[in-house]
Amino acid sequence: MVQQSEHTSESVTAAVQLQKNFFRTGQTKSIDYRKRMLQALADQVRKNEKEICYALKLDLNKSETEAFVTEIGFLLEEIKFTLKHLDKWMKPEKVKTVKTHIGSKGIRVAEPYGVTLIIAPWNYPFQLQLAPLIGAIAAGNTAILKPSELTPHTSALLSQLIQDTFDPAYVSVLEGGVQTTSILLDQPFDYIFFTGSVPVGKIVMEAAAKRLIPITLELGGKSPCIVDKTANMELAAKRIVFGKLINAGQTCIAPDYLFLHTKIKETFIEELKKVIVDFYGDNAVENEEFTKIVNARHFHRLKEYLSDGTVLFGGQSDENKLKINPTLIIPQDLSSPLMTEEIFGPILPILEYDHIQEVIDFINSRPKPLALYLFTNRDEVEKQVTESTSFGGGCINDTLMHIATPYLPFGGVGESGIGTYHGEASFQTFSHFKSVLKQTNRFDFSFRYPNAENGLKMMKKLMK
Ligand code: NAD
Numbered sequence: 156m157v158q159q160s161e162h163t164s165e166s167v168t169a170a171v172q173l174q175k176n177f178f179r180t181g182q183t184k185s186i187d188y189r190k191r192m193l194q195a196l197a198d199q200v201r202k203n204e205k206e207i208c209y210a211l212k213l214d215l216n217k218s219e220t221e222a223f224v225t226e227i228g229f230l231l232e233e234i235k236f237t238l239k240h241l242d243k244w245m246k247p248e249k250v251k252t253v254k255t256h257i258g259s260k261g262i263r264v265a266e267p268y269g270v271t272l273i274i275a276p277w278n279y280p281f282q283l284q285l286a287p288l289i290g291a292i293a294a295g296n297t298a299i300l301k302p303s304e305l306t307p308h309t310s311a312l313l314s315q316l317i318q319d320t321f322d323p324a325y326v327s328v329l330e331g332g333v334q335t336t337s338i339l340l341d342q343p344f345d346y347i348f349f350t351g352s353v354p355v356g357k358i359v360m361e362a363a364a365k366r367l368i369p370i371t372l373e374l375g376g377k378s379p380c381i382v383d384k385t386a387n388m389e390l391a392a393k394r395i396v397f398g399k400l401i402n403a404g405q406t407c408i409a410p411d412y413l414f415l416h417t418k419i420k421e422t423f424i425e426e427l428k429k430v431i432v433d434f435y436g437d438n439a440v441e442n443e444e445f446t447k448i449v450n451a452r453h454f455h456r457l458k459e460y461l462s463d464g465t466v467l468f469g470g471q472s473d474e475n476k477l478k479i480n481p482t483l484i485i486p487q488d489l490s491s492p493l494m495t496e497e498i499f500g501p502i503l504p505i506l507e508y509d510h511i512q513e514v515i516d517f518i519n520s521r522p523k524p525l526a527l528y529l530f531t532n533r534d535e536v537e538k539q540v541t542e543s544t545s546f547g548g549g550c551i552n553d554t555l556m557h558i559a560t561p562y563l564p565f566g567g568v569g570e571s572g573i574g575t576y577h578g579e580a581s582f583q584t585f586s587h588f589k590s591v592l593k594q595t596n597r598f599d600f601s602f603r604y605p606n607a608e609n610g611l612k613m614m615k616k617l618m619k
Contacts, residue, residue, distance in 0.1 A: 159304055159311075161334040164341075170327055171342045174270045174297040177324035184267060184295040186245055190238060192292050192321070196285070197234040199320045200227060206312055207281055214280065214306035216478075218444040221401060226282040229559070233286055236561045236578055237293050244293070244582045254617050255603075258595035265586040267295030268369070269345030274336060274359070276351045277303035277449055278405040278499075284313055287348045287371075288326065290581025296346065297325050301339055304332040305449055344368055346585060350407075351375075352497075353570055360573075371574035371584055373407070374567055375497045378524045380410035380554065381514055381540065383531035384418045390552070391530040392426035396434060398528070398554025400481055403446035404501040408526040410554055411497060412486075412504040414514045420507045424483060427503075428468050431481045439501075440471060440478040447477040448500060454479070457500040463493035464504060511536055518544045523569030528554045547571050 182188055200207070204227055211217040211226065250261040271291045275284035284302050291298045300317065302310035314328040321327070329335055340347075340362035349359045350373040363370045380398075382391055399410050415423050431439075439445045448454040454477050461470055461482065469482035482502045486494050493504055508514050518524070527549040529540050537551055547567035548557045558565050561578030576584050602613040 159307055159330050159332070161331045162329055162338060164338050167329065167335070167338045167342060170299060170323065170329060171270060171344070173324045174299065174327070175343075177322075178267075178269050178297050183292075183297055183325065186241065189292055189295060190241065192325070193234050193238055193241075193289065195320050196289070196292070197231055199316050200230055200234075200285070203312070203316055207309075210306075210308040210312045211281065213308040214277070215402070215405075215449060216445070216447040217402070218446070220444075221446065225401065226279055229282050230285050230289070233289050233561060233577065233581075237289055237582070240579065241293055241582070244579055252592075255600075256592070257600075258598060260593045262591050262593070264589045264591060265294065265582070266589050268585065268587055269296060271296045271298045271346040271348060271585065272301065272339055272342070272344045273298055274301045274339075274347070274349045274351065275303055277305040278402060278407065280306040280309040281313065283350050283373075287350070287576060287581065287585075290576055290585045291346075291348070292326075293582045294585035296585055298327075299339065299344075300326070300328045301336055302328065302330060304330070346370070348576075348584070349373065356572070371566070371576065372572045373565075373574075373576070374525065374570065374572040375407045375499070376522055376525050376567070376571045377411040377495075377497055378408055378526035378528070378546075378549075379412060379414060379514070379518055380528040381414045381511075381530065382416060382419065382423055383511070383529070383533060383536050384416040385532040385536075386419070386530035387532065387552070388419065388423055388426050392423065392430045394553050395528075395530075396427060396430040396481075399503055400431070400435065400439075400501055401446075401555070403448060403479070404503075405446065405449065405499050406555070408548075408555055408558060409499075410503070410526075410528055411524075412494065412506060414506050414508050414517075417507050417509050420505075424467060424505065427483060431468070435481065438471070439469075439480050440473045440476060445478060448479060449477075451477065453500070457498070457502060460484075460493040460498065460500075460502050463487060463491040467505070469501075511539060515540060515543050518546075523547075523567070523571055525567045525571035526550075526554075526557075545569065 208219050208222045211222045248263045252259050252261050273287045280303055284300055302313050310330050317328045347363050347368055347370045353374050356372045356374045435442050464484040464486040467483040469480040472479040479501050484504050486504045523545045525547040527546040529551050550557050557563050564575035564580035565577045566572050566575030601607050602610045
């Protein structure tokens with residue numbers, strides 16, 4: 156086990172001050188600097204692919220394929236996309252003026268906030284730390300990164316890679332747990348980007364409120380997945396099992412629970428079982444490629460859910476390996492922890508419905524989810540569900556894939572989060588858009604001044 160020590164108030168203050176001084180030099184703002192730094196980050200990630208996979212294997216038993224697709228490849232794609240579009244995003248935008256402003260010009264200029272703090276969780280510990288950093292760099296900020304203490308090998312590697320790539324006056328890593336994060340949250344940052352749970356999101360927002368620091372909160376919750384009777388059963392089962400079991404269900408946008416139409420319930424459950432065995436074998440616990448649960452606390456938390464319903468499939472586990480078999484379960488009670496807490500593991504509760512309105516009413520009676528998935532071949536059902544529920548983002552006839560395109564901003568709504576990122580949304584999140592009006596001196600509308608004759612009359616004509 157890699158040992159982490161907590162930072163003191165003095166060391167945290169010094170790290171922030173170092174970046175404040177550097178930001179004031181203005182070096183981080185040039186387009187050339189931003190591009191060079193993004194390139195340096197991509198080079199470092201590429202060069203250390205093996206080490207990254209190894210750290211993720213130790214922390215979470217992630218397979219090399221999962222590690223590459225969801226952590227390394229994801230970041231490389233995001234950097235490539237940002238480098239390709241950054242000139243366009245940074246260009247000041249000319250905007251129209253109104254009649255009262257004839258002769259003047261309006262522009263919106265993107266400027267960096269300054270020194271930013273990026274706090275990451277443990278489930279995709281490499282990617283979720285660096286994806287926001289891409290936005291912070293692209294927008295011209297400096298950044299202090301705080302990885303999760305629950306994935307210590309990845310945290311130590313991040314610290315090393317960032318040290319090898321950047322001057323700490325520009326980007327640095329402060330490792331640690333609650334103590335370090337609490338000290339960080341007491342610093343005069345210019346922006347805070349937090350990914351993690353709802354309860355800690357509230358702590359972050361409260362701390363930011365004290366200094367009026369703008370924030371992004373990427374949180375979690377229970378994401379519903381609906382299978383209509385017209386869905387393509389085979390594809391739906393594959394795509395749901397893929398989305399639920401990647402990273403052993405420890406994914407913020409994993410389908411948390413299923414709503415199956417009564418007519419297809421039994422056949423679909425059989426299809427799900429078939430796909431699980433196809434993907435992971437009869438006993439996933441023994442499958443070397445199957446991700447483990449991050450620690451004993453989460454392992455036992457997940458095992459508790461198994462007593463909240465009737466297990467239809469799976470349910471076996473191995474405490475030494477911290478692994479739980481993919482499990483299908485019918486909940487006993489909708490107010491049990493299984494149906495009120497975010498599961499964040501390979502356990503999939505199944506509910507059934509006759510009319511889609513029942514599902515809509517259920518979703519609307521709960522906190523707004525981070526993701527929603529609907530499998531259907533009926534346009535009217537798609538329209539009804541997407542128009543009458545609120546959720547961060549989601550897919551029709553798929554799971555997770557909306558997160559993997561930089562053209563779609565990613566984020567939550569209500570309890571599942573505030574703000575978005577990925578692609579241009581990351582650049583916008585880490586930028587303040589400064590509005591500037593450049594007035595002409597060639598003429599002057601004197602009717603706006605207090606001594607003007609007919610001033611009010613003119614104003615009334617112009618401002619209707
Ligand atoms: P967490 O909230 O426990 O921890 C996140 C970070 O906050 C860690 O770096 C941790 O050190 C720090 N932290 C923990 N307790 C703290 C405290 N009391 N005060 C200050 N800082 C504290 O979350 P987690 O368990 O690491 O991650 C799982 C959660 O994150 C799930 O709810 C999941 O849905 C969510 N998540 C969301 C996204 C997203 O993009 N929306 C992505 C991944 C995970």
